[in-house]
Structure formats: structure tokens, C-alpha cells
Amino acid sequence: MKKRVLSIILAAALTVTAFAGCGASSSSEAENSGKVTITNVSYDPTRELYQAYNEIFAKHWKEKKGQDVEVTQSHGGSGKQALQVANGLDADVVTLALEYDVKAIQNAGLIKDGWLDNFDNDSSPYTSTIVFLVRKGNPKNIKDWDDLAKDGIGVITPNPKTSGGARWNYLAAWAYADKAYNSDETKIKEFIKKLYKNVLVLDSGARGATTTFVENGQGDVLIAWENEAFLSKRDYPDDYEIITPSVSILAQPSVAVVDDLVDKRGTREVATEYLSYLYSDEAQKIAADNYYRPSNEKILKQYSDVFDLNLNLVTIKDFGGWDKVQEKHFADGGVFDQIYEK
Missing domain, CATH: 3.40.190.10 (Periplasmic binding protein-like II)
Incomplete structure (x- = not known):
């Protein structure tokens, strides 16, 4: 074990x-x-x-x-x-x-x-950030956030309504889309909706999502805390690898x-x-x-040999702070509720 x-x-x-x-x-x-x-x-x-x-x-x-x-x-x-x-x-x-x-x-x-x-x-x-954990060899060639919205990709991420890590995941994806679509919120929402349409399981917490991906073998990619991804790679060095997206978020x-x-x-x-x-x-x-x-x-x-210290990281301040984020995205009836289809 x-x-x-x-x-x-x-x-x-x-x-x-x-x-x-x-x-x-x-x-x-x-x-x-x-x-x-x-x-x-x-x-x-x-x-x-x-x-x-x-x-x-x-x-x-x-x-x-x-x-x-x-x-x-x-x-x-x-x-x-x-x-x-x-x-x-x-x-x-x-x-x-x-x-x-x-x-x-x-x-x-x-x-x-x-x-x-x-x-x-x-x-x-201490802080962390959000990365992707994929299976060894990256068989689905996942390199960035846009790949997670493609047809045929099984995504594992926890539920933003119950998990803090899941909210960081969601915001990191939003930050990527904001840059990709020049802050066009209609297009950003369409992108986030496609991504979450590919989510196979919304576990209540980050560790549960890791178990779903690592132990139960579901999905092609886990959106994960950086520390969770490293732990999985440490425990299963021959089975997984970490992909760093072009845009992520400073998780505090x-x-x-x-x-x-x-x-x-x-x-x-x-x-x-x-x-x-x-x-x-x-x-x-x-x-x-x-x-x-x-x-x-x-x-x-x-620990610069462990962590990529040159990541492009947005912060919660770029979103206007947590009160604004919670009200807009994660409160009942917010953007997440609007775009997520079980």
C-alpha cells in the first residue's frame, strides 16, 4: 500500500x-x-x-x-x-x-x-499554484488550458462549491481564457462551459479528485494543486507527469x-x-x-530545482479580491451555476 x-x-x-x-x-x-x-x-x-x-x-x-x-x-x-x-x-x-x-x-x-x-x-x-497531472507519456498531448476543452478529453477537478482548490482551478482557467479571448466575457464563459462539460467527476475536495484520477484511473488529466501533483509523481514515478500551463494562479x-x-x-x-x-x-x-x-x-x-519560479501567475487581486469573486462566480446562481451542466 x-x-x-x-x-x-x-x-x-x-x-x-x-x-x-x-x-x-x-x-x-x-x-x-x-x-x-x-x-x-x-x-x-x-x-x-x-x-x-x-x-x-x-x-x-x-x-x-x-x-x-x-x-x-x-x-x-x-x-x-x-x-x-x-x-x-x-x-x-x-x-x-x-x-x-x-x-x-x-x-x-x-x-x-x-x-x-x-x-x-x-x-x-506558504503558497501553491495550479498545474496539470497527466498519465506518463501524455497520450492526449495536453499542453495548455485550451486542450482541456477539446472533445474526447476527460477532466478531473473538484467541485468549486465545496473545494478551495477547485476555485483556484476555475480561476486559473478563467485567467487563461481572459487572455486568449481579450476579456470577451461571452467567449470566456463558452470556453469554461466546454471545459466543465468534459469533467467526469466533481469530487468534494482536492484529495478526493486525486484519488479519482490516480487510484481509480478515471480521466485523462487532473487539474491539481502543484503539491498534489508532485506527491502523485513521487508516489508513482513511472505513471504520471506534470504539465505546467502557460497561465496559472498564485494560490494563497x-x-x-x-x-x-x-x-x-x-x-x-x-x-x-x-x-x-x-x-x-x-x-x-x-x-x-x-x-x-x-x-x-x-x-x-x-528549491528552484523543484519549483518553476518563472511561471506566469495571476493573483486573486487581478479578479478584484475574494468577496467579488465569490459573489460573481461561486454564489448560488453565479457564473459557475450558470455554465455547469452535470
Whole structure:
């Protein structure tokens, strides 16, 4: 059995532990010098990253405070995870796929205003981008976004209504079409509609989409987080290759302390340190080793043999920010609902 499958099983077990144990925690437990437990609610593809990070953070916290810390994990589609936290799922910290999902928790009154400025780089300790994963030899000769809209191409991508990665995928495709069709929105929508007509499965999250493509063998191309594509290529070096499109997007996962819960549990100090330490050199290298792009430019350059640092990347600011994007594209009745045909 592949390492990634084992990690998914482990993550599922940790998630069960998180659900079972967090409600029993209290501020008295947090203040006890013996042990503290916090929960990180994250998005789909970060299992391996936080599995490694939690080990070094536990060592760091023990050295700093003389206290043992256990971090339990919950993973799923970013939008779905945000909704669950907003509806009561315990989370000391959230490490989600995009700013808008953290805002949804803020809007529920659980995270204070100004969270985006609490940590460096708009509270984004690492970034990623969107690439294509194809089968070895690239039998369908897929080179760019326009190939994904051709007849006979089976596309795998998650559902933008539930997955943060899927929203980045959609926006990267839109950015390509915007350039190709000189911002003619009618033609852009026609292109996006053709692309999604080729989508065989809309999984709820990015890891589910990877499983559909890699484990279940469906489709000709997976639109993927860069880190997901690298992990698949690492685990199956003889079966897959990565194609970098001519236009992609700077994907900025966001992190935040869930103020409402940490104040109730007395875990603010450890939760804040948990996110702060993601910016340490040690953690930044772990992010890079798990194929996330470090926000530390010096460390990122050390991995120039891994990452293409000359990609043509648009940003969410080019779309007017997440509030505008969500309202136009992903809200009920938005562009995605208008163009997508099951």
C-alpha cells in the first residue's frame, strides 16, 4: 500500500480523535504544565505537511514551555470545512485553502476582524499554484488550458462549491481564457462551459479528485494543486507527469486562530505559536519538502530545482479580491451555476 494511502488512514483516525476529544478540553487543561491539545481544521491536501510539521512543533513547544502538545487534525474540502467550523466544529486554528473560507468563519463571529494581518504575507505561510497531472507519456498531448476543452478529453477537478482548490482551478482557467479571448466575457464563459462539460467527476475536495484520477484511473488529466501533483509523481514515478500551463494562479492558503474557541479553552498562546512557527526556517523547509512554496523567498530559491519560479501567475487581486469573486462566480446562481451542466 502506498505511503499516501496510509497517511490518509492515519489522518482519518486523528480526525476521529479530534471530534471525540476536543469537547472535553478546558482552560484548566490548557493551563496545566503537563499537556495541551489543540485542533487544526485544514483542507484536503495538507495531511502530509501537517503530519510532519506537528512533530517539529511539539518539540519546539516542549523546549519553549516545557509542555507536551498534541495536535489533532481534520481534513476535507476547504469550503465544507469552513462551514462546519462556522456551525460548531471545534477548531483552535484553521489552515484553509483560501482567504474567503476563513472570512466565512469570521462572519459567523468566531474569528475577530483583522486576522489577515496577524501573520506575515496576509497570513499565508506558504503558497501553491495550479498545474496539470497527466498519465506518463501524455497520450492526449495536453499542453495548455485550451486542450482541456477539446472533445474526447476527460477532466478531473473538484467541485468549486465545496473545494478551495477547485476555485483556484476555475480561476486559473478563467485567467487563461481572459487572455486568449481579450476579456470577451461571452467567449470566456463558452470556453469554461466546454471545459466543465468534459469533467467526469466533481469530487468534494482536492484529495478526493486525486484519488479519482490516480487510484481509480478515471480521466485523462487532473487539474491539481502543484503539491498534489508532485506527491502523485513521487508516489508513482513511472505513471504520471506534470504539465505546467502557460497561465496559472498564485494560490494563497490562509491560516487563522479561531478566537472564540481559544478564549474558551485557554489555548490562545499555543494556538498562536502553532501558526507563527510555520514561518520558521525549519517549518518553511518542511513546507517545501511537501511541495508547497515557502513564503520565505530565500528558502524558496533554495528549491528552484523543484519549483518553476518563472511561471506566469495571476493573483486573486487581478479578479478584484475574494468577496467579488465569490459573489460573481461561486454564489448560488453565479457564473459557475450558470455554465455547469452535470
